[in-house]
Amino acid sequence: MKNIATFILSVIFPIVIITIVLRDASKDNILLEALKEEHSIPHVPSVDHSKHADLQRDFDNPHEVTATCISCHTERGDEVLSNAHWNWEREAYIEGRGVTYLGKKNLINNFCTGILSNEATCNRCHIGYGWFDDRFDHGNPYNIDCLICHDNSGLYDKARGGAGYPVPGLDLQTIVQQVGRPEKDNCGYCHFYGGGGNNVKHGDLESALLHASWDVDVHMSAEGASLECIDCHQTTNHQMLGRYYGVSSDNTMRATCEDCHTALPHVEKTLNEHAVKVACQTCHIPVYAKVNPTKMHWDWSTATDRLDGEPYEVLDTLGNLLYTSIKGEFHWRQNAAPDYLWFNGTADHHLISDIIGENDTMIYINTLFGDATDPNARIYPVKIHTGRQPYDTEHRTIIQAKLWDADPGMGALWVDLDWDEALAAGMEYVGMPFSGNYDFIDSRMFLRINHMVSPADQALQCEDCHTRSGGRLEGIEGVYIPAQTTHAAIDHFGILLLLFSFAGVVIHASLRYLAWRKRVKKTPDLIQKTMNR
Amino acid sequence: MKKVYLYTRYERFWHWTQAFLILFLALTGFEIHGSYRLFGFENAVLLHNNAAWILIVLIIFTIFWHFTTGEWRQYVPTSKNLKAQVAYYVTGIFRNTPHPTKKTSLSKLNPMQRLVYLGLKIIFIPVMVLSGLAYMFYRVQIDGAIQSPGLYDLYLVSAIHTLGAYILLAFVIVHIYLITTGHTLTSNLRAMVTGWEELEEEPLQEAEREVRRQDIKSK
CATH class of the missing domain: 1.20.5 (Single alpha-helices involved in coiled-coils or other helix-helix interfaces)
Structure with missing residues (x-):
């Protein structure tokens, strides 16, 4: 008996004590407290634009507003002219391609497929006025739309099919007197609705962020840090941090978690060590599309079907569009667990001029580079959007269809529901040959998940990855993951x-x-x- | 038959603590390995690491004990009687022939035990400790940054550690069985609990002990 008592006292007891002490080492996260304090100080504007004499007048057209802005903010126009929000393209070096000039201006995707020949409607989300077609003057600062980003009144609105012009009849005088730093709904005006509706494209950027609860987004929630987009997407001279790899290619000017949280944000050092190979987002965004569903699949091949000669739509019980004659078939997901892949900050894109191999059954709209051996690569969460879109079976290139026009008979798919006409019109606009023979090919697009960070207690737990099967990182190769990696x-x-x-x-x-x-x-x-x- | 005090208090404490720790490390270790779920991964890691440190401290104390008491001599391998010992386990034991090696307090271990225990001491346990430490310190946090010296491959380290764990467990299975082959089924077990074991007459025991004490002192 005595032996057993000695044994328990000398062996089991210390283990239990040491474990409990270490387990409950919930030291205050000093860094996080400092950040909270820093961001609790509200921004006080240095200027009240309603007091400016120059703004006490009516404006006949939006270009006049821009001219008035530039009359005081003399250098801002030139700054914007060199900004990617304006040019929709960037110079970037891509491994295997060399120096490229790519962006929304010339890239394809597998949502609405691309802006070319559709500028009038797509470019409603351009920070300019009048990008109706490729004759738009990117060198004219008076074409800049200052208000879409700087309107704090909530009254400003761009017209559908207006190539960036505001809806007619806005009270521009009231609006210009309330300009200021961009807020969530300025950025969200475009970024929440990419792909043609709320949360369609990104899955982690949507209107619910305007009034997000703590569970949805700790950063933007009023219960949390109540941050604006630009608090993280820091901007200097209209050059902002942040990369969207649907259009970006290089590892520069990224907005990262570490910018605020440093590379050692955890009290627990084992968690910090994870960050060498695992991106913050991987654990801290366990699900995306938390409030509204996001589009996961878009099958253009089923478009143009008619019911009794008329285009039609099919909705599910929640009101999500499952089919529409003008766009085809959709799949949606809500509270989706991301996919995961290695990513080193660089990406490639499928260009409209790229030849699709004879044996290719899938095109990759974008390719995120990186693997386990790459010291710059970490495991990141992504949404994978799959699609089926038209390609030229003879020239073996992706086809840009003309989707939109104000008038029927111009070859626009959404107006006339005629693929042959739409494809021919689109390719004619792009200036590429179209054989007239086409089919649909599967496509894949990778969208990084960066927003909708969950509260710490909802982050992934050890077992979510450290499990023999069914773990979050099951498909990840090249790295030893205890419990998951086997030594068969x-x-x-x-x-x-x-x-x-x-x-x-x-x-x-x-x-x-x-x-x-x-x-x-x-x-x-x-x-x-x-x-x- | 004579009762002999074979295992000192520290030796027994060491033996049972090590036994418990090895089993506990196996239990938590194979959870980390992904073989089953018991404590939860995070707890398993924490328990495994703490038990590992306790075992390391115990090993350091025991190395000290081995040298200060001269008990390390028990593990000096010998080929004398080795064949006879093997033959005993293979055939003799079924014919009730006597143990080929007489157990005395000066020579507690038969030639097979000497070999196996020495192997544990100088190969298997060091490999487990070193691979475990290599695993633990694969990355370290120094001067506000995570350092990854990258001197070795973590997969290889974990493979060695896992292989060692299987071998140690196999040892435990065989060891637990072989302790039933003493004078009676439980005499070895009793000895390791109480320190006292019934042995065949050992006439020179005390005298020899005295000689060795002198021997150690003179060194």
Whole structure:
């Protein structure tokens, strides 16, 4: 008894104590407290635009507003002219391609497929006025739409099909007197509605962020840090941090978690060590599309179907569009767990001029580079949007369709529901050959998940990845993940070793027992002597 | 038959603490390995690491004990009687032939035990400790940054550690069985609990002990 007590006191007790002490080491996260304090100070504007004499007048057209802005903010126009929000393209070096000039201006995607020949409607989300077609003057600062980003009145609105012009009849005088730093709904005006509706494209950027609860987004929620977009997407001279790899390619000017939280944000050092290979987002954004569904699949091949000669729509019980004659078939998901992949901050894109290989059954709209051996690569969460879109079976290139026009008979798919006309019109606009023969090809697009950061207690737990099967990182290769990564040969050998040891022991013991029985039979009085044997 | 005090208090404490720690490390270790779920991964890691540190401290104390008491001599391998010992386990034990090696307090271990325990001491346990430490310190936080020296491959380290764990477990299975082959089924177990074991007559025991004490002192 004494031995057992000593044993418990000397061995088990210390283990339990040490474990409890370490387990409950919930030291205050000093860094996080400092950040909270820093961001609790509200921004006080240095200027009240309603007091400016120049703004006490009516404006006939929006270009006049821009001219008035530039009359005081003299250098801002030039700044904007060199900004990607304005040019929709960037110079970037891509491995295998060299220096490229890519962006929304010339890239394809697998949502609405691309802006070319559709500028009048797509470019409602351009920070300019009048980008109706490729004749738009990107060098004229008076074409800049200052208000879409700087309107704090909430009254400003751009017209559908207006190539960036505001809806007619706005009270521009009231609006200009309330300009200021961009707020959530300025950025969200475009970024929440990419792909043609709320949360369609990104899955982690949507109107619910305007009034997000703590569970949805700790940064933007009023219960949390109540941050504006630009608090993270820091901007200097109209150059803002942040990369969207649907259009970006290089590892520069990224807005990162570490910008505020540093590379060592956790009190627990093991968690900090994870960040060498695992991006913050991977654990801290366990699900996206938390409030409204996001589009996961878009099949253009089923478009142009008619019911009784008329285009039609099919909705699910929640009101999500499952089919529409003008766009085809959609799949949606809500509270989606991301996919995960290695990413080093650089990406490639499928250009409209790229040739699709004879054996390719899938095109990658964008390719996120990186693998386990790359010191710059970490495991990131992504939304994978799959699509089926038209390509030229003869020239083997993706086809840009003309989707929109104000008038029927101009070849616009959404107006006339005629693929042949729409494809021909689109390719004619792009200036690329179209053979007239087309089919639809599967496509894949990778969208990084960066927003909708969950409260810490809802972050992924150890077992979400550290499990033999069904873990979040099941498809991730090239890195040792305890519990998930198996040592198959060693496990087989080890289990056999244990089985053989056990079997050997059982056989030996049985033989000993039989031998003892035999001896007992010969000399029965042996039983007493060797009872314990 | 004579009762002999074979295992000192520290030796027994060491033996049972090590036994418990090895089993506990196996239990938590194979959870980390992904073989089953018991404590939860985070707790398993925490328990495993703490138990590992306790075992390391115990090992350091025990190395000290081995040298100060001269008990390390028990593990000096010998080929004398080795064949006879193997033959005993393979055939003799079934015919009730006597143990080929007499157990005395000066020579507690038979030639097979000497070999196996020495192997544990100088190969298997060091490999487990070193691979475990290599695993623990694969990345370290120094001067506000995570350092990854990258001197070795974590997958390889974990493979070695896992292989060692299987071998140690196999040892435990066989060891637990072989302790039933003493004078009676439980005499070895009792000895390791109480320190006292019934042995065949050992006439020179005390005298020899005295000689060795002198021997150690003179060194």
